[in-house]
Amino acid sequence: MSTRSICIIDDDKVYTFGIKKIIKNLLPGDTVTTYNNGKEALEQLKKLQKASESLPDVILLDIDMPEMNGWDFLKEFDAVRDSVEKKIEIFVISSRIESGKESLYQVEWDSKVSKFVPKPVDANRLKELLS
């Protein structure tokens, strides 16, 4: 498996620290970038696109965030995503997603989001998603 670029967008610093750590342990080759909210993430990703630097392969997106929430990010990010040939996989991981109701969101956002996952996630679940 080639190394991947993984991006975490979440305002919970404890959470991002934990996830980053887990990924390092599970997939030592992958690189992890973190952003505090949707706005910050969008700005940085646009910069990368302009500079023709490679965009992340996987995005782990939270919903409830200040400045720009996950939904708005998804809408805004389309412009960036469509401009590159590369397939960017997005997983929404949020406590907004209730366990058992994942499919309701999936129907709505199927083309944009690979999977909806309720928070919290443990190492096994994360490994499953990223494998």
Next chain:
Amino acid sequence: MSSRKAYWVWDIEAETIEGGEFLYQLLGIEDRKEPIHWKLLESEFSEQDLISVQEVLNQHFDSKGKETFRVETSHLLKESGEQINVLWFGEVIQWSIEGKPLKISGLAKKKVDLSAREKLSKLETFLFSRLMEHLNESIFFKDLDSKFIRINAECARKFGLDHPDDAIGKSDFDIFSEEHAREAFQDEQKIIATEEPIFQKVEKETFSDSDEVLWASTTKMPLYDNTGELIGTFGITRDITDKKLLEDELEYNRKMFDKLSELAPGFLFLHKVEKDNTIRFPFASEGINEIFDLKPKDIKDSIKPLLRRVHKDDIKSVLSSIMESVTFLADWNIEYRIHHPTKGERWVRGLAKPEEQEDKSVLSPGYITDITEIKEASERNDKLRLQFQSILNAIPNLIFIKDLSGKYLVVNDAACDFFGIAREDFLGKTDEELGVPEENAQNFRQADLKVIESGEPIFIPEIKTVKETGEEYWHQTIKLPYKQIDTDEEAVLTIVTDITDRKQRESELDNSLEIIGQQNQRLTNFAHIVSHNLRNHAGNISMLLNLHDPEESEEEQREILGYLNTAAENLNESIADLNEIVDQQQMSIDQFKDVNLKVYLEKIKEILVSDILSNNVKFEEDVPEDLVFGYNPAYLESILLNLISNAIKYRKPEVAPRIKITAHETDGSFYLEVSDNGLGIDMQRHQEKLFGMYKTFHGNENAKGIGLFITKNQIESMGGSIEVESEPGEGTTFKIKLK
């Protein structure tokens, strides 16, 4: 004697008399064509007669012939030597210019002068024949064998004979039925035997040849001839058939009346007041016995026995009522008490209709009945009615009965009290007449008619009535078909229950339910947030603990522990926030107190004094100093603190904060408006979350996101509401209805 024969004319100038046959006969003159000289006639008068003739004539002349003269003279007839009296009548028929009589004309008649006995006999014969001819009663003469000798014309007519003589030789057996003939025959034979007459015997006459029945009154007597020998019987029969029939009818009517008056449960009477004011009872029925213990004859000629029975307290009114009735010919109608010798005190009712008679007496047919039982029953009835009414009055429900035309027949006190109408004004009126709003009155009427038509009760669960005072009443109504006791007429019984209290409780319950619903919603929200936050923190802690690996470097372990600490702090903070929410939820609404908004505002400004000074906050206030109302003081403090601290917290960094506060009371509600010139909120993005928990919008470090949630909660729990108007960069206005 014909008048031609008796005629005469005397020419006074010529001294001649011409005349009819009688004059010549009187003078014994054969030649009856020559006029007679006055001297010749004069010689036929006696001296005395001449004087009286002269007197009569002179009188006649003096009176200018006004009255016919009349004079009687005596003469001796030459031919027969018979002494006759002559009556002379006459008058002047021609006068001279000087007024002297010229001609007199008149009649001369022989006056028949019979002996007294002859005269009587002739008269009797004449009268007898006239009587027999014209009498309306039947007269008959019979021989000793009861065979007719003579009957009169009327008798012949009755017997159907052409001539009275046709009856001669016949007997009653030829005319009448065997039955009547035999009875008559026996009567006559008895008269012959005893020579005793039978007077005015009423006989029923039946005939042999017809079914006719006649009634007759017959008197029969023995018949003697002129020598005194008994030769038969005679009699006179008067037809009394019409009278008899009338009598029979009267008798029948009288008997019927007697029977009826016996049957009638009262005392029937004819009361007569004569012109001289004497009082009699021409008729009194046997009923007097039962009612007054008197006999009809007791009061035949006096009212006193009746008056003696009257109760002493009523005698005056009874007498005056009789007087009034008789005097004014007004109906007599009175109830009074009497004393009955065996029954004691009784109530009677007297009715009479006075009528003035031709002889100016006043006749009053009347009727007196014993009404003691009716009276007692009616008193009992009255008592029952009173009892019924008092029971009705004791019932707190509104109860009333209306008749077919919608008029109130019965109302209880509760209904009178509720409508504020006295019972006497209620009864006999319709809803419209009582001023019930037209729409309501029509609805009631329709419901009533439906009950009467269907005969089924109607249940009306709720009717709202708003009184003039603005008070609202809720009533539950049952309408039942009802038959009026006296008349059996249809009516509607309505029973109304005042459910205003129940409605109020229901509405309170509704409010409570709404509040509980809101609380539930909040609790759900709360639970959701709890799970969201706690799960996040718990998840993070769990995740960090899993990362802990003793083989990790010390530095890395320290880093993980640091994050663990942060996660634990976050957890604590969440729990503290939730505690605060739970605490305010439990703040008792009972902690009501009169609060002065202005005073509380000052208090809050003191609490925030360092923030206000350091940020150079300017206040613009329009809050009346006397705006006082009942509120939970802790809530008011919390609300004001939150709004004002928010306004400072979310100020524009480069602009001095300005906070405008206004408050007023309108229609018993209290309004507060707080606006600032701060950052403003993007309402399109944040409206939903504005008052939710853990929402902040500005990325401001101080934002905890719990304040507005609590503020909204507090305001709503006091019965108020909160709205927000804002534009990003334009500031924010909170419009609050405190209660």
